[in-house]
Amino acid sequence: METRLDLVFAALSDPTRRAILTMLLEDDMAVTDVAEPFEMSLAAISKHLTILSRAGLIAQEKRGRVKWCKLDPGALREASVWMQGFGQFEPVNLDAFERFLEEELRDDSL
Amino acid sequence: METRLDLVFAALSDPTRRAILTMLLEDDMAVTDVAEPFEMSLAAISKHLTILSRAGLIAQEKRGRVKWCKLDPGALREASVWMQGFGQFEPVNLDAFERFLEEELRDDSL
DNA sequence: CGTTTATTTAACCGATTGGTTGACGATTGA
């Protein structure tokens, strides 16, 4: 069973996809415009966008023949919350912390 | 060129490796003990540990014939910082966590 | 010493990844 977290971290592990997210931070963009600065085919970028979309990191909306991509930081926040468990919390109360995270994430996803 | 961030996110994208990190949050562990709860070979776990180690998420130290694994949250923090750029995520709310703990304790005592 | 324990390495496997090209459907504009 592939969890949301799997998809998010896998999506983030590719530098092209991280670059796309950074671009979208400035503004929503059409697929063709997202592809422009990269030295790879439009089809490849289209695949990257699908991966970002399935991970919940972006949302895509088609208007006319143009598909607009916008950042959707919900899933990213989810991953961020998971990661902050390390570094901030020392050995104590790990089980409790995990339960706490689950509750937080459940609330966010609604 | 594979950056540190690539390695960290790729490492985190596997649920087995995230589970290992969670275990190491509680305590340092030998490779064999890390492998124990998983339904896969020791060799497979050894590979996962190598990936975590290359990503800088754990450190391994050999004492005698035993190799100890400990969490090394440096790289994780690095990735966490990268993610903060997207959306102004409040860091995990420690106060909320403490309230959660209190509630749990109250429930247990009933 | 020989044996058991701890861990890695090597060879292998099928599935997935990140890219390509070319064809395709849908929308727009002259």
Add this chain to the structure above:
DNA sequence: TCAATCGTCAACCAATCGGTTAAATAAACG
């Protein structure tokens, strides 16, 4: 209407991934 534009899909490819088993190395035990 017809050509250009936007984007996806299908087929293909080499490389990597996550797992296996078996053998190899190294240290500790009796």
